Amino acid sequence: MTKNYLKFRSRTLVVISLILFSWIGLSIRLFQVQVINAAKYRELGFKQAQAQIPIPAVRGNIYDKNSKPLSRNIIKYSFATYPTKISNSKNLANKLSDHFGRTAKYYNEKLNKNKNFTYLERNLSKEESKSILDDLPEGLIVERDSHRFYPNGNIAAQLIGYTDPDNLGLTGIEKQFNEYLTGTPGWVVRQLSGKGNSLPNNRLPSKAPVDGNNIQLTIDxxxxxxxxxxxxxxxxxxxxxxxxxxxxxxxxxxxxxxxxxxxxxxxxxxxxxxxxxxxxxxxxxxxxxxxxxxxxxxxxxxxxxxxxxxxxxxxxxxxxxxxxxxxxxxxxxxxxxxxxxxxxxxxxxxxxxxxxxxxxxxxxxxxxxxxxxxxxxxxxxxxxxxxxxxxxxxxxxxxxxxxxxxxxxxxxxxxxxxxxxxxxxxxxxxxxxxxxxxxxxxxxxxxxxxxxxxxxxxxxxxxxxxxxxxxxxxxxxxxxxxxxxxxxxxxxxxxxxxxxxxxxxxxxxxxxxxxxxxxxxxxxxxxxxxxxxxxxxxxxxxxxxxxxxxxxxxxxxxxxxxxxxxxxxxxxxxxDDVFEPNNFPIKPIFTKAVYVDTDQYSNSMPDVRGMSLLQAKVILREMGYKIKFSGSGQVAWQSPKPGADIVEGSTCIIGLQ
The missing domain is CATH 3.40.710.10 (DD-peptidase/beta-lactamase superfamily)
Structure with missing residues (x-):
């Protein structure tokens, strides 16, 4: 009995010692985490629970001397994520494949290859993005960026220049005055759920972007x-x-x-x-x-x-x-x-x-x-x-x-x-x-x-x-x-x-x-x-x-x-070349037909201001002119001006508001 008791006692002491040393080790580790390295782990926790999302500045526009736009910004959508926050990457890849037409393998490779903030699709139009926006998967971050558009196409193209996909000027005025046009990006900190979705929190820090400056040229x-x-x-x-x-x-x-x-x-x-x-x-x-x-x-x-x-x-x-x-x-x-x-x-x-x-x-x-x-x-x-x-x-x-x-x-x-x-x-x-x-x-x-x-x-x-x-x-x-x-x-x-x-x-x-x-x-x-x-x-x-x-x-x-x-x-x-504005002889425009006496005024620019885009198109195309337009609504301005001499095949630019 004495022998068994001693054996039991020694085993008990071993167990108690192990528990004691484990508790001491755990206490020391907790002290390191909660006291000595508290700031480090607090920051790490914030990083896992929060994300700083950039807010791009809207690029300034370029105008002619009369404030007619030579460049515009249109909204493009980009889709990104933090791969480490995605619980089911295969499911996300399949959904993206269904919406955008690429293979699921393409998206899986992106999600598995990158561990940090990763773009999955960039610079898509509203039409291309509509289906995914209506059924947004968890963990997918949406960015709305302005993308450069030139409403007049080839008009003054060498002078105006163009930008790269990141909206940085590569040639022309876009490059020469890029510093003025770019603006200053802002940012906002978002709190993330365990699945990587943004949570509402208005008290997190943010910085508003400063939009770029507009450049008005001497060009008419x-x-x-x-x-x-x-x-x-x-x-x-x-x-x-x-x-x-x-x-x-x-x-x-x-x-x-x-x-x-x-x-x-x-x-x-x-x-x-x-x-x-x-x-x-x-x-x-x-x-x-x-x-x-x-x-x-x-x-x-x-x-x-x-x-x-x-x-x-x-x-x-x-x-x-x-x-x-x-x-x-x-x-x-x-x-x-x-x-x-x-x-x-x-x-x-x-x-x-x-x-x-x-x-x-x-x-x-x-x-x-x-x-x-x-x-x-x-x-x-x-x-x-x-x-x-x-x-x-x-x-x-x-x-x-x-x-x-x-x-x-x-x-x-x-x-x-x-x-x-x-x-x-x-x-x-x-x-x-x-x-x-x-x-x-x-x-x-x-x-x-x-x-x-x-x-x-x-x-x-x-x-x-x-x-x-x-x-x-x-x-x-x-x-x-x-x-x-x-x-x-x-x-x-x-x-x-x-x-x-x-x-x-x-x-x-x-x-x-x-x-x-x-x-x-x-x-x-x-x-x-x-x-x-x-x-x-x-x-x-x-x-x-x-x-x-x-x-x-x-x-x-x-x-x-x-x-x-x-x-x-x-x-x-x-x-014979003088044209009186607003006297272009057209019959009232109905839903089925438009009548224009194009022979009588084949060398002069008609006044299409105040018309709808459809009405203006019918008139100008009937006269043999090419059309470029920007905006929506009714015609607010046109180039050439009403009454100007133009030749068949000329390009007419109209702005809608």
Whole structure:
């Protein structure tokens, strides 16, 4: 008995000791967890029970000068989860597969591969998301993000640019002003249930997002549409490789339209060659040819080296200078200074350049902004090419005066002609009118800036008279518009390829402004490699300027005032092109049919404001026009404006509200 008792006692002591030591160990561990490492485990518990959910900021929009949208934000849905919070991942994968059409294996791999916050689907439309939103599985987190949309498609695409799937700007204004457009994201802490679902708790911390700023450009959407359509029309007519164009307000330097063709649709940039994405108005340089002759003419006038009535013998169309033969397109004999510009005589301008000298001619080129950036608020601008005097040959003064041995961008040429139009001031080109924050407050404005004074107004007035004669009776008559005074200069440049000038590939260009006695708009048109016969600047490019001006006259209210002045002087001017808004003769629109007398008004834009989208579509499509629209409701605005000249196949943009 004693032996058994001792055995029992020892076993009891062992058990008690084990219990005691276990209790001591547990107490020590509890002390470590609850006291020593309390903060650590408290934070870990919070992480398991809470999640910080990002709240994206709404990206600011881009508008034209009249507040018409060039970009919009549409809502896209993304679906995510914390895989560790999902009790039945296979069930979730099957549900997602049923709704979205992917295989269950695809979602299982995502759920098993990732343990942290994981996106299962991103950037889906409301229609694509509707079924899952109506039957939301437990543990699935829904994010509503704004996604970029460009209501005008290819209109000003190179200028506006586009964003990536995360709404970060990749090109154009979207990239240049990404910092302003992006805004500041916010966040909210959500309490999660054991299954990963959000629980209501208003006392958890949060930070509201700050939406991005809006960018208002100097671009006029109506002008932009007209320029692109007419440029595209001429490219097709002349079978050219490409084209560029720009419209500028010479008094302020504001860019009103800027086009490079071929172009692309900003909504689907990956479908187009990257070459189409380039804003060639800023990046591509070319030898301008005779549109550059104004530089020598301006220098001669500024330094009073030539009398306006003085005659120059133009060698009957052929002249040898510095060992090189120079030809005119006609066998000119005696020509006065204005006639040299009017008829674009190479021989005549070289003789004038001889009087000017290399230093003064070089200085004139620099004064007009050639060989240097224009300082536009846009990256990727080419400075052009103007070699320093030390690198000029004996023939360079002749070449430069004719627009060779120098390369310019379309923007540079336009700003130089703007200096003629405004009386002698080289302006900084303006692209951004203002930046407006999410509260509607203007936080930045670009004001007109004079870079330098090129010459006196008197000099520019005389030069304007010469350029006006070019359009009225000289090489630029294809730009002439009855009843309007237009100044301009044509240019035909042989392309410099593989070290020599091509005899088959040309650049046709025209630079001008109107009205010449009160300039409102400066324009430059460049047609690259038109078919032979259309390669002359007066034939290939000048008609585009005329067509653009004609359409703008009928759509711009400020120019209508000038139109009345000229119309009284010459009653025949454009009388057939005038369209009275709101007088488009349509019968009442019923549910079954719409009647439109399209033949009578086939060249004018009807007024569809106040109509439903269906009504506007019926009218515009019946007349042969393409339609782009944004918004919902009734038509609030349209581009082109009512009464504007348009051609069949034109694109009409309408905004619904």
């Amino acid at each position: 959407l109506d002008y932009q549409v007209v320029l692109q359509e007419e440029l595209n029309r001429r490219i097709n007519e002349t079978e050219a490789q490409s084209g560029m164009g720009i419209l500028i307000n010479p008094q302020t330097g504001e860019i009103l339209a800027m086009a490079s063709l071929p172009d692309f649709d900003s909504n689907y940039p990956s479908k187009y060659s990257m070459e189409y994405h380039k804003n060639r108005v800023l990046t591509d340089q070319f030898e301008p040819g005779s549109t550059f002759k104004f530089v020598a003419a301006a220098a001669a006038l500024k330094h009073q080296l030539v009398d306006l009535n003085e005659e120059f013998f133009c060698e009957n169309g052929q002249f040898t200078f510095a060992g090189e033969i120079v030809n005119d397109h006609e066998d000119y004999g005696l020509l006065t200074f204005p006639q040299i510009i009017e008829n674009s005589s190479n021989v005549g301008i070289i003789k004038i350049a001889e009087r000017i000298g290399t230093k003064k001619l070089y200085r004139a080129c620099r004064d007009f902004g050639f060989g240097m950036p224009t300082n536009i608020s846009f990256s990727g601008e080419s400075p052009g090419t103007l070699r320093h005097l030390t690198k000029w040959s004996g023939f360079s003064i002749a070449s430069v005066s004719m627009g060779q041995e120098i390369a310019v961008t379309t923007l540079q040429l336009a700003m130089a002609y703007a200096a003629i139009a405004n009386g002698g001031f080289l302006m900084k080109p303006l692209l951004v009118k203002q930046i407006i924050d999410s509260n509607g407050k203007s936080i930045y404005k670009e004001s007109p800036e004079v870079l330098r004074k090129v010459s006196k107004p008197k000099v520019m007035k005389e030069l304007t008279k010469m350029l006006t004669r070019v359009v009225e009776t000289g090489t630029g008559t294809s730009a002439h518009l009855p009843g309007w005074s237009i100044a301009g200069k044509t240019g035909t440049a042989e392309k410099f390829i593989d070290g020599e000038y091509s005899k088959t590939k040309y650049i046709s260009n025209f630079a001008g402004f109107f009205p010449s006695d009160n300039p409102q708009i400066v324009g430059v048109v460049v047609i690259n490699e038109p078919k032979y016969g259309f390669h002359w600047g007066g034939i290939g490019a000048a008609p585009v300027f005329r067509r653009v001006v004609k359409r703008i006259i009928n759509m711009d209210d400020s120019i209508q005032i000038l139109k009345d002045k000229y119309h009284k002087q010459k009653p025949s001017m454009l009388a």
